[in-house]
Amino acid sequence: MDFFTLTLIKAGIVAAILLTTLAYLQWAERKLLAHIQLRLGPSRVGPHGLLQPLADVIKLLTKEDLLPAHVNKTLYMIAPFLAIALALIPISVVPFGPEIEVFGVNTHLQLTDLNIGLLFILAISSVGVYSVVLAGWASNNKYALLGSLRSAAQMISYELPLAVALASALLMANTLSLREIADSQAGYYLGFIPRWSVFQLPMPQIISFAVFLIAGFAETNRIPFDLPEAETELVAGFHTEYSSMKFASFFMAEYANIITMTCIATLLFLGGWHPLWPAAYGSSFVPSIVFFSGSAIALYHGLHPARPKDRYSLPAVAIAFLVAGLLFLVPALGGILTPLFWFAAKSGFLLFLFIWVRGTLPRFRYDQLMRFAWTYLFPVAMANLLVTGVLVAVFA
């Protein structure tokens, strides 16, 4: 199969999965937040509100697209487009798994491998600031302008600790290609401790992983660092004046940025698609076991239904999980799906962490936010970089 056809097919699959994940991440966030706050969350549209994302999309598409009178029209239009485009591009260099063979075609589970892959993502995300800045400025609204000023200052400040934390992980990996970074973390110490960056000798990157996560929360404007859209102070921050699909593109861009952030964290610190313990000790059976236990739980609750409709819906879920678990046991499919499972599990856990923190922590005050970045996070990241550098120079 020639290069273009293959790339088109892969791009189609990645885009479909990414957009579905974006829609359902928002559903998962609402549902999880609701449960953290002892509410039910979306539950009307479809079973457990599963069709809520679809309803939201239809609502946003059909809403009237307002154009406020005093905006700078060109920039006002460009900003949301820029936001969503720059948020979706980085996924093109993220590897999801090793080289595989499908129908006799060898291919990597990745759209393209750049030898400056990580720098590419940093470059795109550093340009992404403009979407927020321009949106706030073009709106000609004081709340929007204040929100975008805050956002720009915050993103510039937190980009430094983020980049320094990445640099110390890169010192260990010795490459900028994301595929090689993930591969440099393959293997195990003493046969069972994974060589992920957070465990790797000579300098486990636990500190830089923590710094990266904290700075990642700030870069994606999430609670506890969501000052740019602090509702109590700024209405909605930089996207106050936006409605309909323009608002939706900012919303989607935010979630796409979170997904990119978790993918980078997985690749750089958590070993990408490499399992937690070697396949010799049965790590390749984990997906099947997870799905089978899910199936058993669903079946149990289906046999002891709390509501009448559970008698039919939960056994159906159980069968779906059973089939998914069996798919992992088919030798030809297992080799492809197991790395994807580990990658999705690690990124999924980090995504859960983003939502968990949102449901748990209050918002910072603005001066606390800036002081935290410059007087605490950045020095810690620098010290970690220096220690890592010395240890790598001595031992490697």
Add this chain to the structure above:
Amino acid sequence: MDLILFLIFAIFAVACAINLVIQRHPINSALSLIGVMGALAVLYLLLGGEFIAAAQMIVYAGAIMVLFVFVIMLLNAGAERRSSKSLLVRLLGVPLLGAFFAVLGYTVHRLLPAVDPVRFGEFTGGSPGEFGRVLFTRYLLPFEVTSALILIAILGAVVLARKEID
């Protein structure tokens, strides 16, 4: 393919640069400058300088221009007013500019020694590893001198800013 891409982005860079001068509002000029930076990054990429291209995007288009735009927004700089031009400027401005560029181009063409034209895809030493090796061995002195220079500039800026506050 390389030539087509080069022409597209070279024209884009020049168009943005002209737009930068023509625009009245500082924020439009700043955005045009970002366009120039982006187009330059693509040109570096075409010439095989992958690391330089990424650095161009991160440092210039990302960091420096964000500060420019930030300051323009913070000061809320309005559109500049055009001064009324004299008849001489209106008649002779563009032709004189063209003539100046023609003379400049001719002089450069005559005085510079003939060199091999640049070929796309010929240079392969642009990866971060090779770039770093050259930077920290052959060009170590210029690199360190530049960093000292930047440090002095920062210190100077701090001193000047403090004087104004006191």
